[in-house]
Amino acid sequence: MIFGEVLVGEAEGAILAHSVSVQSVSGHISSLRKGHLLTRSDIETLHAAGVSRVTVARLEETDIGEDDAASRLANELEIAGVRIGPASTGRVNFFALEGGLFTVDPDVIDGINAVDPAVTIATLSDYDRVQSGQMVATVKIIPFAVDAGIIERIEKRISGRAAFGVLPFRPQRVGLIQTVLPSVKPSVLDKTKRIMEARIARNAGTVCGEMRVAHRMADLKEAIRQMQAACDTLIVFGASAVADPADIVPQAIREAGGTVHHIGMPVDPGNLLILGELDGKPVIGAPGCARSAKENGFDWVLDRLMAGVEVTPQDIVGMGVGGLLMEIPSRPQPRQAEPAARPVTVAIALLAAGQSRRMGGPNKLLARIDGEPIVRLSARRALASGGSPVIAVLGHMAGEIEAALSGLNVTTAINGAYAVGISSSIKAGLLHVPADADGMMVLLADMPALGPDHLKRLIDAFAKAGGSAVVRASFDGKRGNPVILPRSLFGAIERLTGDVGARHLIETGDTPVIDVEIGPAAMVDVDTPDDLQTAGGVIA
Template sequence: MIFGEVPLEDALGAILAHSTHAGDLKLKKGHVLTENDIERLGAADVTHVIAARLQESDVEENEAAARLTAALRWFGVRAGPAMTGRVNCYAETAGLFTVDADLINAINAVDPSVTIATLKAFDRVAHRQMVATIKIIPFAVASSVIDRITELAAGRTAFEVHGFAGSRIGLIQTTLPSVKTSVLDKTRRVIETRIAANHGVMTSELRPPHARKPLAEAIRELQKSNDFVVVFGASAVVDQDDIVPAAIKEAGGAIHHIGMPVDPGNLLILGELDGKPVVGAPGCARSPKENGFDWVLDRLMTNLPVTRADIVGMGVGGLLMEIPSRPQPRDPRPATARANVAIALLAAGQSTRMMGANKLLATFDNVPLIRRSALTAIEAGGRPVIAVLGHMAEQCSASLDGLNVVIALNKHYASGLASSLQTAISNVPASAAGVMMLLADMPALSAIDLQMMIRRFQDSGGQSVVRATFEGKRGNPVILPRVIFDEVFTLSGDVGARHLIESGDIPVIDVELGDAAALDVDTPDMLHRAGGTIAEPIQ
């Protein structure tokens, strides 16, 4: 590929390196120059352009990305179309992602013009979540580079998504007089939730005494009708001959490993009976917070084998977040504060149904609607409040003068709602666990409404979508947890996050807000009925 300044008369078929404006002609970066383009550029007194010209051995970026995609083997993954040299790959089902890291590293070492980025091995993924992206960085790449990568990839699986298999799981909890029934009941609920999240079912539960023989009998009973068995001992295991491992052996099973280098989760037992796993769960798995048991459960529920070598290899990255309720916490610092939530005030739209007026500049009690909505978001405790502006951005920004808001300009606002969601997320600080998407034209919402939704999000641990409803019907606003942020960048056009929310892979908490969740002001009549007055734009 030849790159540099090209005389206009030699630029036919060249690829523009930068967006070029000449008179009323606007050409985007990556545009292939035609005879008409050259004629119009010449008429505008343009004599040279910065461009790339392909050589015979070069492969154009989209073709190169498509060829590289075809050369890779994967399972449980769907590739999108090649656009601007990029192919995004998405999970076809919810499950666990695995990757041949050596192959990906080898491909990335072939030439800096070709890159593949993926999730980490054994990351839990949702249906349609992006798991990898293939990118050709320049406008073209030498065909020899693609040929070399094709050779490297031959016969190897680059990555795959192992779908949750609908596992049937039996639960056993041993009992002692000192263990309250309420603790056992809570543990059952926590485990049922974990299993349901992985598209499985907890078939039954037994509560034998905390003794070797009755526990062994319970293990044999549940093992017959389940894919595997989970055992919670009434007391922590302290030796390989303690009650739980001894009972697994008494039942005719084997112990593969006791303990794991994941904290919390150290006291896990990995056993087997007649080819089916028997897992002695650590006490921390009674809590819904992530721990080493989750890592093992996820793998087993996708039919991935878990061996002793797998367990001992979990130490790097195995230091997980603290559980404040532990009787002897590893780090006695105060518990972390409740999750921050950013509030994105979506105010980039063109008010197309307002007959020329901008509804966000209409006044309610002499206050512009956009300012009124921003004040509500500030009072609700948005950290921070992000105003996404586009259409009439200067006037809207003037209406926000003096307020503690972050201004985020959506240059592509005319393309639709998706670009505003993406602009908002791009401006959410790392300190925020989620972002509330708040339409700026909903005058009936109060700070109390927004605070109620934020509290529900915080109570869920910052891992759920929280959605406003009106008489049980979907409304606005909605809080998106950080885990779903990457998926928002797969959206395009005038599309919101509805299908991401309703994919079933992220828990959704509905909060009934009544009329306020449905009242927006898209037309002059709706605005007047809501108590607003159309105003002239701020100059």
């Protein structure tokens, strides 16, 4: 590929390497986007706007265009349980066909990435839980084209080797046994049952029965024998933690005729898990932390078993690297003195990529309030709030929106997939959040009633919570916008798909949520011409 700056008159038929905004004699601003194939009409437009030179790329005879290269590589991969998406801007995404566990051969992925930096592939981690429709991998061609020889070298390297896939959860009948001591409240047992039913249901299984027996060897042994016949997997919760290989739960598995393969695991919480087997069916002695819905080592074992993956003692031993490390408040450990805490920092993602469909044509963000475009008004107020950096996420009419932000100290993030919905814009903003930022504020660019003080109050509340909580604007007890998402949710945000924001992550997760009353501004946005008129705005 030939790349460089040329005279505009020599650029016809070349690929534009950088977006160019041009203003006509009438004052109308238009944009030629990066990756656009320049036509004779484009050349005339550039000449008329006074642009004399542009940076372009030209394909050589052996080059493959970015979309064709991405599609070719995607279709050469040996994959299972995933759907290949369309190519766009040199990228092809892969999506899970069903809920299950993602599996990947790191050697295959590393081998592809080692051939040439122009061709990249990224995936989720091995054995990550995924939902139907979730993105699990992406191929990205970095330049506008690559030499065919590079793709051919990759094809030879991956031929005959399974790259990745999704193992769907298999419907299973799961039996539940809980032992009882006087110190164990019935409410604890009831809660454990409810949580286990939810865990198993999300894996396409059902709890086929429950037994509660005294925490005695003979009683538990008989319960295991009875329950095992009616289920595919058996889970045992002991009323007290296992303290020895000869303790009640592991010994009862043996006395019932089963085998105990492994006791303990290098995952915390989850250390006290027991892995056993009876008549070819898994028997799990659950650690006490599995009574909670929070992720723990028990989930890692249960998910694999319900996806049809055999779990061996060697598998459990290998879970230490990258394992969970969560301190339990009831048993805090002494720590060395830590350095003074640094200030909590918040980046702001200003979402300005939407298509303004409900406005009936005009882009609402270019409408003016007191002579200023709404998007510029929102950006100025974000800059004055104390959040940094302010990341303007652009998509629809990106050139015009970027021009409206001219002169402001904002970072621009282009969302080429803006038509997919708001999740794509949130993820595009996240890519530009500094590594040391504690959180990201998601700020809609069409909320002109929000002032810097409103935003600062949210940031202050986030800092007061140590950067570990979701902070959400509210009005009269009703949730509104904007919202600050802590770094602990960034991984989940990266897996969002479709026209959905982070609301379900907030409402179904374990992260604390702090609602900050800021008044009607939390609810006022501009979606329709009536909204615009009410806000005092006019179409430019």
